[in-house]
Amino acid sequence: MILDTNGMKPIYIQIAEWMESEIMNGGLNVDEKVYSQYKLAEMYNINPATAAKGLTKLAEEGILYDKRGIGKFVAEGAKQMIIEKRKNQTLKQLIDDVVTEAGYLQLSEDEVIELIRNSWKGRAE
Amino acid sequence: MKAVQTKELIKKYGRRTALNGVSFSIEENTITGLAGRNGAGKTTLLKILTGLLKESDGKVEVYGNRPFNNLQVSANSIYIDDQMNFPTSLTLKEILEEGRRFYHNWDHTLAMNLFDYFGFHPKGRHNELSKGKESTFNMIIGLASRSALTIFDEPTTGMDAAVRKDFYRALLKDYLAYPRTILLSTHHLEEVEDILEDILLMDKGNLLMHTSMEDMKSYAVAVSGRKEWMPEWMEDKHLLYKEESGPYEQTVILQNNFTSEEKEELKRKGVQLSPVSASDAFVYMTGEANGKGGVDDVFSGRIDSGSD
Numbered sequence: 456m457i458l459d460t461n462g463m464k465p466i467y468i469q470i471a472e473w474m475e476s477e478i479m480n481g482g483l484n485v486d487e488k489v490y491s492q493y494k495l496a497e498m499y500n501i502n503p504a505t506a507a508k509g510l511t512k513l514a515e516e517g518i519l520y521d522k523r524g525i526g527k528f529v530a531e532g533a534k535q536m537i538i539e540k541r542k543n544q545t546l547k548q549l550i551d552d553v554v555t556e557a558g559y560l561q562l563s564e565d566e567v568i569e570l571i572r573n574s575w576k577g578r579a580e
Numbered sequence: 581m582k583a584v585q586t587k588e589l590i591k592k593y594g595r596r597t598a599l600n601g602v603s604f605s606i607e608e609n610t611i612t613g614l615a616g617r618n619g620a621g622k623t624t625l626l627k628i629l630t631g632l633l634k635e636s637d638g639k640v641e642v643y644g645n646r647p648f649n650n651l652q653v654s655a656n657s658i659y660i661d662d663q664m665n666f667p668t669s670l671t672l673k674e675i676l677e678e679g680r681r682f683y684h685n686w687d688h689t690l691a692m693n694l695f696d697y698f699g700f701h702p703k704g705r706h707n708e709l710s711k712g713k714e715s716t717f718n719m720i721i722g723l724a725s726r727s728a729l730t731i732f733d734e735p736t737t738g739m740d741a742a743v744r745k746d747f748y749r750a751l752l753k754d755y756l757a758y759p760r761t762i763l764l765s766t767h768h769l770e771e772v773e774d775i776l777e778d779i780l781l782m783d784k785g786n787l788l789m790h791t792s793m794e795d796m797k798s799y800a801v802a803v804s805g806r807k808e809w810m811p812e813w814m815e816d817k818h819l820l821y822k823e824e825s826g827p828y829e830q831t832v833i834l835q836n837n838f839t840s841e842e843k844e845e846l847k848r849k850g851v852q853l854s855p856v857s858a859s860d861a862f863v864y865m866t867g868e869a870n871g872k873g874g875v876d877d878v879f880s881g882r883i884d885s886g887s888d
Contacts, residue, residue: 460774463855465794493756500752502611504777505794555848 458499466501470509475518475537478529485533488526489519516540581643583608583729583761584629589638591624598624600785601638606763606778611755613772613793614765615859616782617866622765623661625782626733629763630659642729655684657729660722662715662737666706672717673702676724683725685758691724694750698743711738719747723754732764736771744768748775769859773797779858783866793858800861801838804831805851813842820864833864 456473458466474490477483490498495506510527513519518536519527530536557567584606591599598621606612616622627633628640631647631654640647647653666675676695680686695702698716709717715737722732736744752775755762766772769779779796781788789796800820803810806828818835825831833856838846846853856864 458774461855461857463798465798466774467794496756497753499774500749501774502752502777502793503756504610504792505774508794 458501466499467505467508467512470495470499470501470506471512474509474513478518478533479537483529485529485531487529489529491526581608582606582641583610583643584763585639585641587639589625589628589640590636591621591628591633592636597785599628599635602782602785602787603638604780604787604790606761608761609759610777611751611762611764611775612778612780613769613776614763614780614782615767615769615862616765616788619784620782620866621785622782623733626659626731626763626765629729630654630657630731632659653729655682656727657731658683658722658725658727659731659733660718660735661733662711662718662735664718664721668705668707670706671702672700672704672706675706676721679721679725683727685726685728687724687726690754691720694720694723698746712740712743713738715739716743716747723750726754726758726760728760730760730762732762734765734767736766736768744771748772751775769862770857773858781862781865788865796858796861798836798855799858800833800856800864801836802831802833802854802856803846803851804829804854805846805849806830809849809851811842811845811849820861821867833861 456469458469460466474483483489489510492503492507492510495501495509496503499506510519514521514527516536517530518533520530521527553567582605584604586605587603589599589602590597600621602621602625614622614626624633628635629642629647631642631650634648642653642657645652647657670678672695676688676691679691680688698713698720700713700717706714706717715735716739719732719735722730722735736747739747748771751762751764764772764776773779773793773796776793778791779793780790781796791799803814804825807830808828810830810832814832814834817837819832820835821833823831836856838853843853
């Protein structure tokens with residue numbers, strides 16, 4: 456991953472999202488220890504406090520759990536939590552944007568659903 | 581424990597006030613950036629913290645001691661800038677040896693490895709170094725001293741981009757391995773912001789802001805679009821800068837404290853929100869350009885000193 460340091464998205468969020476994708480694609484498994492804030496700081500050339508904030512965010516969401524003095528580990532059901540979160544937040548936001556844009560263009564609900572169906576078909580092929 | 585604490589710190593040079601009542605504290609083992617325009621009081625502040633200057637009034641403590649004339653502070657802090665003088669009779673290698681004798685945490689292996697990496701000659705002389713090489717050498721001393729309070733005042737003067745990058749990386753790596761309190765003043769905030777935890781912003785002898793780098797990066801937002809698209813409540817936002825682009829369009833830099841409903845409304849109206857980097861936000865906050873034309877005023881005749 457390359458950090459986008461000029462964007463709207465804070466670096467600690469980018470770090471958290473990167474760890475989420477590592478969990479999603481099997482790079483990090485349940486009960487596996489994740490990188491420490493110091494390791495992340497060194498990998499991404501960022502302040503360790505920033506990296507710690509990303510780890511804390513995932514721990515607060517229950518995706519990671521803490522073993523005192525040892526580090527943070529991937530929680531049971533982490534994948535499902537990430538999927539739920541992305542569905543309810545990221546995907547919902549994208550769809551809201553689609554609907555808003557469709558509103559500008561004065562498209563009907565059916566037309567938009569038709570577009571989604573086509574895109575879905577294209578993806579399956 | 582607080583590494584640094586000041587309260588209503590004042591420094592006057594004759595009639596001129598360089599520090600106008602500065603109060604802040606810095607947690608131990610953090611990297612803090614110090615930004616400010618030329619003449620904002622950065623160097624004065626840093627020199628007081630290391631005991632090189634005596635404060636005029638107010639309180640200043642470094643690890644619980646008043647820095648001026650204090651051996652405890654001298655032994656545990658270092659101030660690096662581009663005006664460092666070393667005895668001309670010593671070679672570069674001998675200067676490093678002296679550093680080892682003075683600083684009890686000194687890492688001579690690190691000093692010599694950096695010395696070799698940056699291609700210094702052991703028999704070289706400090707006064708014969710180019711500007712950039714001099715800064716690089718001074719930076720090595722600053723890193724190798726491993727002082728509990730390490731202060732870099734504009735450490736990258738004259739360094740080329742590659743050396744600056746190496747320096748920031750070396751600083752971060754050594755800090756991760758040996759945490760200590762680091763203060764770094766810079767005019768290149770965009771280059772160091774990612775390795776900073778906190779930032780102090782100074783303007784005209786005052787402390788403008790002391791906040792986390794993360795908050796500084798989202799402190800301001802650029803709002804652009806047609807004037808009639810801008811909702812009325814925007815008037816109540818704290819304006820940092822305004823720019824008209826053509827007769828219909830405008831861009832305003834505002835403090836970024838919008839609610840999600842407000843953002844939603846702007847988006848719906850077609851107004852664009854874009855991020856303002858920490859260094860740009862800082863320029864908007866401290867610029868002479870606050871609502872005026874900046875240096876353009878000099879050329880448009882709006883600034884006239886009255887001399888012919």
